[in-house]
Amino acid sequence: MAAAAAPLRAASPTRLAYFDDMWALRSPATVLSLHQEEGGRTAVVLDATIFHPQGGGQPADTGVISGAAWRFLVEDVRVKDGVVFHYGRFEDAGGDGCRPELDKGQSVTLEIDAGRRSLNSRLHSAGHLLDSCMTNLGLQLEPGKGYHFPDGPSVEYKGVIPPDQLQDKKAQLEKQANELISKGAKVLVSVFPYEEAAKLCGGALPGYISQDSTPRIVKFGEYPGCPCGGTHVADVADIGNLKVTSIRVKKGVTKVSYSISP
Ligand SMILES: [Zn+2]
Known part of the structure; x- marks a missing residue:
């Protein structure tokens, strides 16, 4: 567990993997940034995502982003200027911004709630x-x-x-x-x-x-x-x-x- 790091700028748009394959419920991705927004929400930005962000009249997907020794529960997904923000919390996080070390370039696995x-x-x-x-x-x-x-x-x-x-x-x-x-x-x-x-x-x-x-x-x-x-x-x-x-x-x-x- 490490203290909150300075947010990395996620300038490049997220590749929308569900554009090509709407039925993938699980996929690999690479972390671009992890940051805390004003209001305390934690956001994960990835190079690509199968999570559908809220928009076009459709609600956001929920699910899990997993690393080697942690799970980030995705509760909301939004898109701004082509960048998709996965909002949620680390499972079993100790509070006070305490969270696993999550570096740019780290490989993760995405899994969306299939029923939803x-x-x-x-x-x-x-x-x-x-x-x-x-x-x-x-x-x-x-x-x-x-x-x-x-x-x-x-x-x-x-x-x-x-x-x-x-x-x-x-x-x-x-x-x-x-x-x-x-x-x-x-x-x-x-x-x-x-x-x-x-x-x-x-x-x-x-x-x-x-x-x-x-x-x-x-x-x-x-x-x-x-x-x-x-x-x-x-x-x-x-x-x-x-x-x-x-x-x-x-x-x-x-x-x-x-x-x-x-
Ligand atoms: Zn439509």
């Missing part, structure tokens, strides 16, 4: 599936914010459904989603050159995607894809039973709330 990840992926995929179902039902509303947290997930669309159609659309949406889930479809997730990405997304990408970027696209079977940085199921069938709990229209925005079977 699986639920988050199913919830995120369910949100995307609802986008396709909205289109299939002739509701050409532009997808907006998605909230794929377990405590009341929802997807929002710019535009409205007439009030007298809400009940019908809610029932149709749920029926359609469950039909697609029982049919199943392979989920493709990969990074593409801009032009190719646009093609996979029905010809155009949203304006916030830079033309000199290589967007990461998520695509369910034959449906048009869309840019996404989150984690997903391997097959649409893995989402499980979906319930549309409500559709509400407010200030020109339609909000579809949903839940999935545990």
Whole structure:
């Protein structure tokens, strides 16, 4: 155990290993820095990570970073300027900043909580599936914010459904989603050159995607894809039973709330 060391600057962006392999639950990594932030939170920065940081409507992964003689319990993960910060505490730490010696360059093993990840992926995929179902039902509303947290997930669309159609659309949406889930479809997730990405997304990408970027696209079977940085199921069938709990229209925005079977 050593006293707190001066924070090492972690300037280089963290390689997001889940971008290429969403299903890796365990992987090696190298420590870039360990530091205590204002407020006392301890953060570990690595060269690469399989931990999904909170963002894009998806909660952070939790899990463990292990060294030769210690375990760091990851309770929260955030990303800032491309650098991923793993927040948590050392198991059996003696308090007062007492912690194992952790040097830059040290090899560690990452392991994420598989149950939590699986639920988050199913919830995120369910949100995307609802986008396709909205289109299939002739509701050409532009997808907006998605909230794929377990405590009341929802997807929002710019535009409205007439009030007298809400009940019908809610029932149709749920029926359609469950039909697609029982049919199943392979989920493709990969990074593409801009032009190719646009093609996979029905010809155009949203304006916030830079033309000199290589967007990461998520695509369910034959449906048009869309840019996404989150984690997903391997097959649409893995989402499980979906319930549309409500559709509400407010200030020109339609909000579809949903839940999935545990
Ligand atoms: Zn997404």
